[in-house]
Amino acid sequence: MTLKQPAQIQTALTSLDQWEQLGIEERARLLNISIASLSDKPKQMAQWQLSNALSHVGENVLLPGPTGEKNELSTQGRGIFLCTSFLGDDIKEHETAIIGQIYAALIAGNTVITGSKFGNSIAEQLAKVLPKGVIQGVSTEVEETIIDSQLIAGVAALTSVEKAIELSQRLAKKDGVICQLVEETHPVDLPTIANPGYILRFITERTVSINTTAIGGNATLLELGSMEE
Template identity: 40%
Template sequence: MTTRIQTLIDSSSAAWEGWNGLGYEARIQILERWTETLAPEVRAMVDFQCRNVAEHVAETLLMPGPTGETNELYCAGRGSFVVTAESGTPLVAVAGQIAAALVTGNTVLVCLPSDFEVSAGELVAQLENCGCVGGVIAAVDSDVLDELISHPSIAGVAYAGELSTSQTLARQLAARDGLLAQLICETDCESLPVIGSPTYSLRFVTERTRTINVTAVGGNATLLELGSGEEH
């Protein structure tokens, strides 16, 4: 593992907690500022991902517990995602991948071919100018993609391009050590049925439960009294 790759991954992992904790509303506002610099088709895709996250992912569900505690079910980002694509893939596809990964609370490492219509560095600069702090999104050279996705700290890969390449990526991720990584592929780069799905953002999140336990200060008094009557 090269020092540069390790440094990028360390920076991405360090930035993840703060970005994930920023909240959906704040992340959406940053991406909305990004859309002001984009072509209409690309802007529409980023807006689409933000709207769908607000509808399908952002809400916290309350689940009261039997002894007085409150359980909150919510969605959080998985960690650091690699976003990559083949040459000739439209920018709208890559922008959709980046938007979905970022708005759901993941950090992103962008790895694009050298002849892509916009460089990874340009996309990173645009988003940093709109409010993404250092480490939230970073550019990586395409010649180290294999090395990058083999790192156990990578939570997932979002790829747009050929089916054969997606199969290769799946084998690479399956062969690595550590936790299983999510592979999210779009192989129809004209119609974009995967990236264009209203539930695409669900592929980038994991569900968590936050418990607020009030039993120490009384809890549900009715339940706590059960079985405590006088003996006869």
Template identity: 35%
Template structure:
């Protein structure tokens, strides 16, 4: 049973990643009105959330790169992987939810952890489940210690909303862990949320990949096949 659960979990998360940012944005769009109401300033929250979702088409862009003769190389962006969204004691609801939307929009599996806002996390998760996001893709983990969660296997990145000391403490803990390098994506400006408005913000939740196809082997340039004769 455990093996089957893990297998299905991976499949569901992979399906979410492969869905594409534009399609993921359509899911999240439906949740914005209710999520915004949780923040205490729905108008400002909607502006922020829509700003993030409006970037979806660019996240799906594929760039054709110059390569060797007889092959094509396409550069694209994809999710980095397992992502934890943490809200510190000083974090506002809007900052936490902004990080959550960014992590989901970019196709990641997300673990939400904000012990000081336990009810908000549960309500946000319920809203997102209701619009079709699987509990395999999004889970709430407020019943565990932050330090314990930071040692989760293959944790790709941690999006932290909080003050400088909270961010530094989490960064230091991650630096002491073994395994893959875990990136920290901080938001400390609780008023202006300026970090979320930078051009590269969403790209921090993603990584670059290249698809290389041997076009000669599939008949893309038949004249090259004659060079050896």
């Protein structure tokens, strides 16, 4: 039996292509506008996530074309991410972590649903700048339904180790696309969210191969490559 999907899921799916196709430079421009409303550590975290993404996944990479074709490696978002906290969302020091989750997921090209107190507040501010449906805030009850949805790509969670294990098992049992858990279990030091490789948890790689040779050219090059001197 197919479970009824929350309306926020459909909204996020509808907005996904438009947000991803803007490209990382334009996404960074819009997200930079929203940073003005942040303060101190949350602001620094948001700025760092954007600059880190631009340096790690910002440029397309041209790969070797051994048979004459053009191969280009690029990145794109995975889909819909739920960004939340299971450590008590009324704790002020957790705001920086939630900011890190949301900005990393968004700059990578994903749409975001958030269920935490600070996440909902951030979503309200970002919604004034970003295209409709790119980020949405939901209640705790709706959040629980979204976790079980077959249509989300991942859950970024500020959580305890015990809860992370429970979430991993819960996500692994779902049908549909592989839904990964991106957990942070150290809410003060943030070794995961502040790691330069954190952005890679929110992207997938894509290779486009374009045949730039004449008809039959690839076959000729392969034959030449196989000939003995």
